[in-house]
Amino acid sequence: MNRLPRASTALAVPVALGAATFPSLLPAQPVAVGVLLVLSLLVVLPLVRRVAGPVPRLTGRARQAAVALGGALTAYVGLLAVTTQDTMRARIGMAPLSTTDGLTALGTAALLVGAGLGVRAAWRRRTRWSRRGAAIVTGLAVSTFAPASAQAAAPVSDQVLLAPSGVGAVRAYAGLDDSADDAARARIAVDRLRAAGGLDRDHLVVAIPTGSGWVNPEFVAGLERRFGADVATVSMQYDTRPSWMAFLLDREGAVAGARALLDEVTAAVDALPEAGRPQLHVVGESLGATAGQAALLAADASHLRETVCSTFWLGTPGGGRTGLPRETVAANVDDPIVHARPALVLIPSDTDRPWLPVVSGVHAAADVVASLAVPAGAGHRYGDDQPTRLRTC
CATH class of the missing domain: 3.40.50 (Rossmann fold)
Known part of the structure; x- marks a missing residue:
């Protein structure tokens, strides 16, 4: 039972997944989903733990139930996200999401998390070589997943x-x-x-x-x-x-x-x-x-x-x-080059598209890249x- 994740973590994951896959102007790119998932976890997890701070930590069956609920919600949000994204992709003539797309998103998230943990561990040790290693890991992660520009300079x-x-x-x-x-x-x-x-x-x-x-x-x-x-x-x-x-x-x-x-x-x-x-x-x-x-x-x-x-x-x-x-x-x-604007962070668009504060603004920036x-x-x-x-x- 001790190997189970904390209840707050299990319940934060579906919220972060929902934020990372929230529908925007364009279908989400797998790499972008991985990056946004990590960013969402970094924001959502501390919030959930702060809200749950006064509540005693769950143990035993209560913890198992919370983890099961978090898993079920994560599966539901994931299925809803895939259905929504496939509908958006079909509307503009793109192929449905594949297993490779899902693995790319998860792999991106895993690499970023691993790079972050490596940087934190190296910084805590504070040796010259560990700091260099952390810098190398971070650089590799950024260079691997840095988005290509919308119109790269062609010869x-x-x-x-x-x-x-x-x-x-x-x-x-x-x-x-x-x-x-x-x-x-x-x-x-x-x-x-x-x-x-x-x-x-x-x-x-x-x-x-x-x-x-x-x-x-x-x-x-x-x-x-x-x-x-x-x-x-x-x-x-x-x-x-x-x-x-x-x-x-x-x-x-x-x-x-x-x-x-x-x-x-x-x-x-x-x-x-x-x-x-x-x-x-x-x-x-x-x-x-x-x-x-x-x-x-x-x-x-x-x-x-x-x-x-x-x-x-x-x-x-x-x-x-x-x-x-x-x-x-x-x-x-x-x-998004025409319609996206920084105000989407706080102000809904004048269309019937779904909107969430901050989340929609971040997705608009990802849309510009893709x-x-x-x-x-x-x-x-x-x-x-x-x-x-x-x-x-």
């Missing part, structure tokens, strides 16, 4: 605009390897656009990329399926960091890059005979949408606003827009159907 050679179009459309791109100067890089992009005949097409799309310089290949494919060879797409890299990092550390750099490209493109379009000018469209996704909007709304950007035919923003952080004519905004209902680990059309991923909504003049 420039992988960018879709450097690959030939299957329908004869024009694609032009300039990366940071071409020049470190925004203006010079914008000129290179437009020179390549001009040399490929892009200024002769009826539709010219300026794609403001994400932080790493990524341009959505699905959107480019949709554009070329809609307009065929009569469309040209031009873009320019302004950073090598993922969008979330560039957004936090150098948002102005993204705006400056977007403005340099728009200035260069509009100058090239304005230099053409009026009857031969293409319709100019500006498209931005994620940080690219934020940068494009800021560039167009600048006080000295009236010539840009007059030249641009239409704008299209996909997954704008915070849901921003410009209010310009022929503007289109795409935002998936479960896109916003691209879903099929197209969900989360922060937008598919090749979107270009059909692009407005023309």
Whole structure:
């Protein structure tokens, strides 16, 4: 009987499991569930023990009953969580949870707990080598389970605009390897656009990329399926960091890059005979949408606003827009980049989604990390159907 867990522990586990698997915008990723389970236990267990403090510690049959009740509640909460998560996954076209997913979540939790216990033991011993070992264990745990960024920096050679179009459309791109100067890089992009005949097409799309310089290949494919060879797409890299990092550390750099490209493109379009000018469209996704909007709304950007035919923003952080004519905004209902906000920690959302104070805010942060680990059309991923909504003049 002494090998049984304390009653408070047995009763805290289902509460922590419920908090770790509470439904949010997106289906929970197994690694995230493991991390959240450990965090929840760290918060819930002390609370339960504090509440139960005045109560004498249970022993004998009472302890056995409490442990059995905790086990039954844990099984029920786990089954409810799996059912809820599978329903969410089915709605967006993801496969049901597997045994591997469950083992991944439990393994993550076990590794974090083990790392934490190792760090605590090493710190108590306070020897030089034990502290080093604790640091190594902690580093391995963090590096193993640190989430991949939503849009990792891809090599420039992988960018879709450097690959030939299957329908004869024009694609032009300039990366940071071409020049470190925004203006010079914008000129290179437009020179390549001009040399490929892009200024002769009826539709010219300026794609403001994400932080790493990524341009959505699905959107480019949709554009070329809609307009065929009569469309040209031009873009320019302004950073090598993922969008979330560039957004936090150098948002102005993204705006400056977007403005340099728009200035260069509009100058090239304005230099053409009026009857031969293409319709100019500006498209931005994620940080690219934020940068494009800021560039167009600048006080000295009236010539840009007059030249641009239409704008299209996909997954704008915070849901921003410009209010310009022929503007289109795409935002998936479960896109945390658009809909999640820090206030969810204390204030319910204005939707019918379930909400718990603090818990929903933490899950929103986890959703942001996993916003691209879903099929197209969900989360922060937008598919090749979107270009059909692009407005023309």
